[in-house]
Amino acid sequence: MSKVLYPALPVLLVDDEPAWLRSMTISLARHAGINNVVALSDPREVAPFLEEHRVALALIDYTMPHVSGEELLELFGRNYPEVPVIILTGRDQAETAVRCMKLGAFDYYVKTVEDERLLAGIQRALRLGELQQENLRLQEGYMTGELASPEAFSGLITRSDRLLKICKYVEAIAASRQPVLVTGESGTGKELIARILHKLGSPQGPWVAVDVAGLDDDMFADTLFGHVKGAFTGAEQPRKGLVEEAAGGVLFLDEIGSLSQSSQLKLLRLIQDGEYRPVGGDRTRRSEMRIVAATNQDLGRLQETGGLRRDLYYRLRTHHVHLPALRQRPEDIPVLLDFFLGEAAREFHKNKPTPPPELDILLSTYHFPGNVRELRAMVYDAVSTHRTRKLSMDAFKRAMGREEGRELSGMVEAGVEAAQGERVVAFPQELPSIRELTSQLIAEASRRSGGNQSIMAGMLGISRPALNKRLKKLDDEDEF
Template identity: 50%
Template sequence: MNINRYPSFGILLVDDEPSFLRSLSIALERGAGFNHIYRCEDSREAMSIIEKEPIGLVLLDLTMPHLSGENLLQQIVQEYPEVGVIIVSGLNQLETAVQCIRLGAYDYFVKTTEEDRLIKGIRRAVHMQEMRQENQEMRKRFLSDTLERPEVFANIITQNKGMRSVFQYLESVSNSSQPVLISGESGVGKEQITQAIHTLSNRSGELVSVNVAGLDDNVFADTLFGHHKGAFTGADRARSGMIEQAINGTLFLDEIGDLSLTSQVKLLRLLQEGEYYPLGSDRPKRMRSRVIVATHQNLEEKLKKGEFRKDLYYRLRIHQIEIPALRQRKDDIPLLLEYFLAEAAAEMGKNKPTIPKELITLLANYTFPGNVRELKALAYDAMSQHQSKVLSMEIFRRVIDPNKQTIIGDTDNATLFKSDQPLPTLQEVGDLLIEEAMNRAKGNQSLASRLLGISQPALSKRLKKKLIEPL
């Protein structure tokens, strides 16, 4: 069975006591799920292990024969500055601890330290190393403007630069174990982004999806954690939860903005501790899956209203992705329309029609409140009624009524005119509207007149009048 190694980099334990190496290895796997571990009993071999293996963190004893931990620390800092070092020593001396920190150690713990405190300290170091590696990956990808695995995004139809930046970010954080928060309006493709993250992570387990909207607290806990037989009335047999089904894989929680405050506490505890209790059990299980959450809601607004916990929000947004709405990536509209029409034609056994140029201009001036999902529905509807070689625009015109569209954006605090400036005349405003409509319609008077809500002859008359007016 293929088991994912966590973290993505190795943790090297260096100590001359085999029994301590064994006990620390067990504690790391049991307490934090760390299973990417290397052991070294001879400090003289540590540097060769770092050279050959993908070591990102070293847990180092100080008092060892042959090569002391302090000397080894200096070598690691000098030759491998990107590798973090934590001192785990039997020496409980403040002066020694301060000296090690000055030499470049990330932290210092005494072997008699409580196990929970030691594990939390190592978790912090692992997280810092993950963030450092992700920053390096992001810098490399954005500077070179490249994708290492473009095939992963083949099913996401786009040529938009904003979406390409999203893909580069996803590649940068793919090896992280931290949660990912995907936000964006309904219909932008959050499920496809989730699938891409799961594929990029190379996890051996499955992608398990749960829509948490409408789940009450008990159902939420049972869905995620599962239960033992007899845990509650009707529990006549044990059932594994979604977390267990997603072992070594990815757990996707959709519509996280609808989660109740009580369930938010349970999710926060799961993310912080990495452990959960199936209903009716007093023995914890360790979560071995990555968590991805998605929402179409504005979580910051829900924070202000007290409907979403701050601690959970900041825990989830360690990696955050905002998927742009379709109206923000209008250059994708022709590609998507071609794709959906071809897909619909194949399903219906029809020939794909020619797309009128005017249709692309019409769609570019539509706000698409339903985003990509709405465009797909329009394309399928048009294809189902299509009969000639050229695609009819009537289906689209019936839905896309420029006079009924709402302005998207924050208009509460916005104003069209500055209070300290004189108002333009009606003639000036009318001329500006006509000019903008003609620009959006790319010179098509028929479409421009529809955008303005006037007849084409009326628009033509205004344009002619503007041309003959004296300067």
């Protein structure tokens, strides 16, 4: 596999000292993971090079023969204002620095004595460029109303405007190497979004996924960073960690909210410095992958209560994708139902069944705690037992706990539910009468079910005859 270049556009180095160009090229690769570099020792080559190539950033020596750094800075400001330019000089001169900044330089550094500050400045400039490109892609997406790479989202079945906006954001951040935090309830498709980020951002690189919930501190370090021979008892051979295996691609960390404090610190150092050491090793290695983390926990609340390091939280959510629950996008239920029916029919070698019109209404009344994953399981269960042309709703009612005749056992069962926190009804200060409460409850069930009495009975936990009896009783009372 060919080495993945970072950044996508090259960093341009311009200096009349070949030795410095070689040294800086090595330093950028070793300490910042920047391996896409073009070095020019003759400043006269810059203008023709820029006419043919785009660059992410330019590092320019201030004092050079033929064309000065100040003249090149003016060239960038005039023709390529979107490119950050960092000016380098051999002497610290305040007047020169002020003049360069007025001409539009991103920053100004003295050579040899500010290597760490220079590398940090280069990374800031690249990050700024990434943000500008992300904003541009977002603007273009919202203006056109369409995805630039719809094929990458083929596995995401939706017609929700809310989810479409999220897809546009995913497209905009795909080229970045910054961490992405994907949140949402279980079953909303967090891993699917992570795979789309991989497909869009580094398709030629590997995809490596790990559920960190079951890893203690030692296992976490060994799994991610690997170990050297003899690192511990039984380590007879060195082993690569997932960080090394994911080089040039995506490392997907699922259930990130379950990490211990010690493991959180190790992950923070990896993200912050881009470096790590295998267990038992004494040599630092550079990471060359993108981290995408996912969780169904509320990390904002977790860091407020001390369960998650605040600095790690903000590092992880440099980019944040939050997926809505299925109940928050009910317009997707019919299209997902149709898709899963076709998928399940192919797997069971059956003709695709025709769902009854009432099925959409039934599903729209359910809150889907398991989200898309739960709907898919419902469909597969229904298709597995399907025999006739028209799909039965019995399997769906059974999964939802809506079988006809499954009546509640009175106030005792209702009290148990309330005690467990599953369903608690909020009452006004002045309690309604039993008749008022019954009437309003039936009216709301009728509204949600579209007047379908079978669905109403399932929602209310009573049989059809019992519902009819209550409806007749309300009608009789209204006559008096």
